[in-house]
Amino acid sequence: MAATSKSSLTSRPEWKALSAHYDAIKGTHLRDLFAGDADRGKSMTCEAAGLYLDYSKNRIDNTTMDLLIQLAESAGLKDRIEAMFTGEKINLTEGRAVLHTALRAPKGASILVDGENVVPEVHAVLDKMAAFCDRVRSGDWKGQTGKPIRHIVNIGIGGSDLGPVMAYEALRHFSQRELTFHFVSNVDATDFAEATQGLDPAETLFIVASKTFTTIETMTNADTARQWLLAGTGGDESAIAKHFVALSTNAEKVSAFGIDTANMFGFWDWVGGRYSMDSAIGLSTMLAVGPSGFREMLDGFHEMDQHFRTTSLDQNLPVIMALLSVWYSNFFGCETTAVLPYEQYLSRFPAYLQQLTMESNGKYVTVDGDEVDYETGLIYWGEPGTNGQHSFYQLIHQGTRLIPCDFIAFGKSLNPIGAHQDILIANVLAQSEALAFGKTAEQVKAEGTEDWLVPHRVFQGNRPSNTIFADKMSPAILGKLVAMYEHSVYVQSVIWNVDAFDQWGVELGKVLATNIIPELESATEPDLQHDSSTNELIRRYRAMK
Numbered sequence: 001m002a003a004t005s006k007s008s009l010t011s012r013p014e015w016k017a018l019s020a021h022y023d024a025i026k027g028t029h030l031r032d033l034f035a036g037d038a039d040r041g042k043s044m045t046c047e048a049a050g051l052y053l054d055y056s057k058n059r060i061d062n063t064t065m066d067l068l069i070q071l072a073e074s075a076g077l078k079d080r081i082e083a084m085f086t087g088e089k090i091n092l093t094e095g096r097a098v099l100h101t102a103l104r105a106p107k108g109a110s111i112l113v114d115g116e117n118v119v120p121e122v123h124a125v126l127d128k129m130a131a132f133c134d135r136v137r138s139g140d141w142k143g144q145t146g147k148p149i150r151h152i153v154n155i156g157i158g159g160s161d162l163g164p165v166m167a168y169e170a171l172r173h174f175s176q177r178e179l180t181f182h183f184v185s186n187v188d189a190t191d192f193a194e195a196t197q198g199l200d201p202a203e204t205l206f207i208v209a210s211k212t213f214t215t216i217e218t219m220t221n222a223d224t225a226r227q228w229l230l231a232g233t234g235g236d237e238s239a240i241a242k243h244f245v246a247l248s249t250n251a252e253k254v255s256a257f258g259i260d261t262a263n264m265f266g267f268w269d270w271v272g273g274r275y276s277m278d279s280a281i282g283l284s285t286m287l288a289v290g291p292s293g294f295r296e297m298l299d300g301f302h303e304m305d306q307h308f309r310t311t312s313l314d315q316n317l318p319v320i321m322a323l324l325s326v327w328y329s330n331f332f333g334c335e336t337t338a339v340l341p342y343e344q345y346l347s348r349f350p351a352y353l354q355q356l357t358m359e360s361n362g363k364y365v366t367v368d369g370d371e372v373d374y375e376t377g378l379i380y381w382g383e384p385g386t387n388g389q390h391s392f393y394q395l396i397h398q399g400t401r402l403i404p405c406d407f408i409a410f411g412k413s414l415n416p417i418g419a420h421q422d423i424l425i426a427n428v429l430a431q432s433e434a435l436a437f438g439k440t441a442e443q444v445k446a447e448g449t450e451d452w453l454v455p456h457r458v459f460q461g462n463r464p465s466n467t468i469f470a471d472k473m474s475p476a477i478l479g480k481l482v483a484m485y486e487h488s489v490y491v492q493s494v495i496w497n498v499d500a501f502d503q504w505g506v507e508l509g510k511v512l513a514t515n516i517i518p519e520l521e522s523a524t525e526p527d528l529q530h531d532s533s534t535n536e537l538i539r540r541y542r543a544m545k
């Protein structure tokens with residue numbers, strides 16, 4: 001499929017209108033925007049699929065949103081959404097369809113890739129996963145010595161780790177507590193050693209999760225796991241079939257590793273690594289929460305998919321979120337967005353979002369290969385509240401940078417104890433209020449502050465945030481939340497005209513590392529071919545090791 005030919009983004013009238021509008025509105029304070037519209041806290045909200053988005057504390061007015069929607073329309077957003085859902089090969093540089101939405105489609109749906117309906121295959125894999133999970137969870141699946149499995153170790157990296165570990169943490173409340181879950185991603189041996197510390201090999205199941213089954217970190221950890229398992233179960237190779245399963249698109253490599261392909265759960269090249277937590281890559285999630293919990297999560301994803309596909313742009317949660325990101329990135333010149341979940345179960349959500357957003361939209365050329373003359377891909381970062389308040393929030397409140405924030409909070413705690421939840425929620429509300437409205441010098445003086453101290457105690461305010469509210473953490477809500485961000489990333493990529501589904505930027509480092517490994521292992525002074533810095537560092541490492 002050829003890219004839609006359009007005039008370059010910054011020369012479009014819609015962009016120019018936004019630029020002029022930015023000049024007019026950039027100095028306006030949120031205090032004035034709220035004072036001028038008593039209804040703003042209600043009108044600038046959007047609710048769908050159980051998620052409530054309050055975007056009123058952003059530096060926008062109704063004209064801003066109209067102009068942003070016009071920009072989205074000028075990018076052909078509606079058509080691009082359909083192109084994704086209908087399996088067009090929108091991952092242009094890899095010539096692939098992008099169909100993570102098919103992973104959560106209901107059984108009867110039909111989604112064609114190269115003329116074939118992929119939905120039956122998706123459900124066949126889900127059924128196979130469910131049968132396996134039922135056997136492990138019930139204790140029917142036995143290890144080499146006849147003991148049931150008690151420990152699950154997921155070995156994977158990037159999308160084959162961040163989604164599973166985030167989802168496990170998010171849904172821990174719903175997990176089968178007799179099973180323990182561990183995640184090994186780093187090629188640093190410490191990760192493996194610590195994750196397997198104290199585990200009985202006879203009760204341990206390794207999930208080797210790798211779309212390609214060639215990733216060096218995962219293959220190195222999988223080899224180490226095999227040795228660890230064989231050493232702990234008597235050395236008979238037949239133990240591998242009982243203690244290893246693979247999640248991959250590459251049956252040949254799985255087989256070459258020694259894992260029976262009967263113990264492989266497949267997926268397809270139209271599932272990107274960072275969009276794969278609801279494919280077979282989610283096996284650890286399904287083991288934790290069971291097939292019905294996993295289905296609930298998929299249904300949550302699907303509900304958000306439907307909202308995204310069918311709702312008008314101005315009432316569309318992922319679209320609104322994406323347009324605000326474009327507004328701050330391209331007009332206010334913001335570099336980063338902080339994601340601040342006030343829910344301990346979402347402790348790994350910011351890390352998960354980093355790959356989703358930054359591997360997707362960290363691109364300097366358009367799909368046509370032209371260098372962009374505007375910023376793409378905001379930097380995402382964050383930590384759960386309230387912890388971050390006692391760490392980096394100072395800079396968000398009083399620093400020199402403008403950092404839009406996404407606050408995520410829930411009406412109910414899954415662990416309701418005393419006043420904890422009220423205190424938690426009071427904090428999230430106080431933070432967005434303080435960021436938006438601040439505290440003037442007059443207010444500080446009126447408190448009797450000495451003159452010299454006044455500037456230190458002034459909060460300028462006018463610092464934007466979104467607040468996302470939902471009832472309580474659940475598999476369905478997790479699916480909706482992740483799908484909202486997935487689609488927001490896609491909308492941003494459509495506006496920026498970049499391929500959100502490739503990741504060529506990680507390749508060079510991989511190739512260079514592969515070249516350096518033998519140089520580090522060599523006992524003799526290698527014929528080093530690098531720059532003087534890299535050569536010297538290699539010599540130093542060889543002397544140190």
Ligand code: F6P
Nearest residue numbers: 157158159160210211212215273
């Ligand atoms: O870092 C690049 C990358 O390809 C990611 O996109 C991917 O999620 C990760 O490596 C792991 O890849 P695999 O699942 O093939 O091991």
